[in-house]
Amino acid sequence: MAPVLFYFFAIMTLVFAVAVVANRNPVASALSLVVSFLGLAALFVGLDAYFIAVIQVLVYAGAVMVLFLFIIMLLDLRAEERRRVNIFAFVGGGLVAVAFVAQIWMVLQRFEAGKTAFLPLPAERIDDVRNVGRILFSTHNLPFQVIGVLILVATIGVVVLSKRELK
Amino acid sequence: MDFFFQLPWWLIVTSLAKTIFLIFLVVLPMVSYTVYAERRVSALIQDRLGPNRTGFPLTLLGFKKDFSPGLGGLGQPIADAVKFLLKEDFVPGHVNKLYFWLAPCLAMMPAIVTLAAIPFGSYLFGEKMVVADINVGLLFMFAISSVGVYGIVLAGWSSNSKYPFLGGIRSTSQMISYELAMGLSAVPVLLICGSTGLGAITDYQVREGWLLVPFTDGGLSLREVLLWIPLVLAFITFSISMFAETNRLPFDLPESETELVAGYHTEYSSMKFALFFLGEYTAMIAGSALIVVLFLGGWHLPLIPNGANQGGLEFLHAIPAWIWGIVNITVFFAKVAVLLFIFIWVRWTLPRFRFDQLMKLGWLYLFEIALVNIFLTAGILAFTK
DSSP states (O other), X not given: OOHHHHHHHHHHHHHHHHHHHHOSSHHHHHXXXXXXXXXXXXXXXXXXXXXXXXXXXXXXXIIIHHHHHHHHHHHTOOHHHHOOOOHHHHXXXXXXXXXXXXXXXXXXXXXXXXXXXXXXXXXXXXXXXXXXXXXXXXXXXXXXXXXXXXXXHHHHHHHHXXXXXXX | OHHXXXXXXXXXXXXXXXXXXXIIIIIHHHHHHHHHHHHHHHHHHTTOOOSOOOOBOGGGGXXXXXXXXXXXXXXXXXXXXXXXXXXXXXXXXXXOHHHHHHHHHHHHHHHHHHGGGOOOOSEETTEESOSOOOTTHHHHHHHHHHHTHHHHHHHHHHTTSHHHHHHHHHHHHHHHHHHHHHHHHHHHHHHHHTOSOHHHHHHHHHHHOOXXXXXXXXXXXXXXXXXXXXXXXXXXHHHHHHHHHTTOTTSXXXXXXXXXXXXXXXXXXXXXHHHHHHHHHHXXXXXXXXXXXXXXXXXXXXXXXXXXXXXXXXXXXXXXXXXXXXXXXXXXXXXXXXXXXXXXXHHTTSOOOOHHHHHHIIIIIIHHHHHHHHXXXXXXXXXXX
């Protein structure tokens, strides 16, 4: 990926990520998050990780955020736009963010492997759907199945809770 | 500027040429003539005539008469487009301006972007006839078309009035539910072909016979006969989900005229309305193209060689390869046109579903059938070799 494209999509991701927090209108926030996700997906494409990029769009931009937007629209949140900025929360949150960025900076300074450029992969190794599947079902088989059970439990929980509401 | 000269120029030029050819010379004319076909076929089904007068306006160029070949009314799409462009672009006062403007673009763009992954031909002058031959083509199409929901949701929400809002809500829940059934019903195809790339799926069908018509490679093995059962099921569930996904009748609840005036685009006029229309029909074409690639062998026709003069009958290799390349492209879009005709045929034949019936069909039948189908296919693949 050309560096220009990388910077373009990185800046797009960051600007819209800030817009998620800065916007007062919840619908605008949700849409900014979608654009941010799309930028992130483009960065994955730049790393030849097509599968992850597509799943990023399919799951987050295409399904999760649609549900978010759906709920926001149904609730019609007007209160958010009238709320005043709480100075202490603003400063506190800003400090946490700065501390986090500083930490990442320090860790990255010590990350020696990140300083050398990654060798270009041979074309036959980039069939990432196959690679991800291989690793998921061999090395990480147990965690994968545990997550499956977890999601099943959560699904049943949702069904039980929403049924109770109806009565 | 330095990076500009490092880019592979040839790749950019060919990609641009293919994109322009696909969108402006094939798909958009196809969209306008699908609208025309929709009106003529509906008229045929309802025993009317439909638009049969408008010819190509040669009088504008100084000729004595307009040119009106064959069927008549073939100039109608041009007249429609001119009308859409010249109509007053009225924006009601109560709408949320920014999103009201954004929504038609968001409805149109994803439908066009999905076309990038479709292999619409074999080779032409040594070039692969696909804009982006990525190994996750099918997932790419699902992902981008799922982004298309935003256009409709935003149109419904930003219009700030009741019927569009209801239409937008309906459309969202409909598309989310049917995406699942659609994705799952395509999994058997992926299991059989062993790839999510649309090019690889087409290549498999060129070698082994079309998935829905498995005898096109000459013979039938036991495995192919057994796999036929899940594949026909997959084809049916996939096609039904595609109807729901593209908001076509019998599932056009988001814009059902009898209940919601015109659904999410009630407040839109002129070109903005036309963009929703274009988006819907482009999505229809992309959907039909996907069905063709997954089940009907893509650009392949038995006995016809591909654009590099491989396969097919021996004596046909005497004809230059580029002719076969063009034949392949024509075959692909002919298959798409047949599917589009079926889309139209179904629309003017079946009555509309009720919304709860629609949801029930999606979640209680199609989803389960698709899920069982995956296990069936995997079982057959595991036990027959």
